Amino acid sequence: MALISYSTQVRVRYKDTDQMGIMHHSNYVVLYEQARTEWLRDMGLTYAEIERRGIMSPIIEVHSRYHYPAFYDEVLTIKVSMEEMPAARLVIASEVFNEAGKLINTGSVTLGFMHVSTRRPCRAPEWFIAALEEYIAKQNA
Numbered sequence: 001m002a003l004i005s006y007s008t009q010v011r012v013r014y015k016d017t018d019q020m021g022i023m024h025h026s027n028y029v030v031l032y033e034q035a036r037t038e039w040l041r042d043m044g045l046t047y048a049e050i051e052r053r054g055i056m057s058p059i060i061e062v063h064s065r066y067h068y069p070a071f072y073d074e075v076l077t078i079k080v081s082m083e084e085m086p087a088a089r090l091v092i093a094s095e096v097f098n099e100a101g102k103l104i105n106t107g108s109v110t111l112g113f114m115h116v117s118t119r120r121p122c123r124a125p126e127w128f129i130a131a132l133e134e135y136i137a138k139q140n141a
Helices: 027-043 047-052 126-140
Strands: 004-011 059-066 075-082 089-097 103-112
Touching: 004 027, 004 126, 027 047, 027 059, 027 075, 027 089, 027 103, 027 126
Parallel strands: none
Antiparallel strands: 004 075, 059 103, 075 089, 089 103
């Protein structure tokens, strides 16, 4: 069961498709990032704010599975979820649905935590965990 779940929508742009009008596979990772960024914003944080607080979040691993194509001009719903609180890594699962509600892609992104000044790995900062806990409490209220 997901501790956090968040959805956003994106329209498939012409520039993101191939000659067949199908969204290129590389754009799914971009969708994951767009949804993750909007989720953080909904939580009250941005990557700029996180970095101002001295933490970077490099991507360690990405998985993506294609079930069905996305087509030019479709509105896609991207749902991101987090199933466990982060320690040294944050794993965000993604599901992409087409306009008909059909699941067309699943994936996940694993991010690490790293000090801006030293570029050394670290654990999730307490203020980040507190923000997550507050967001979870609001979602469950």
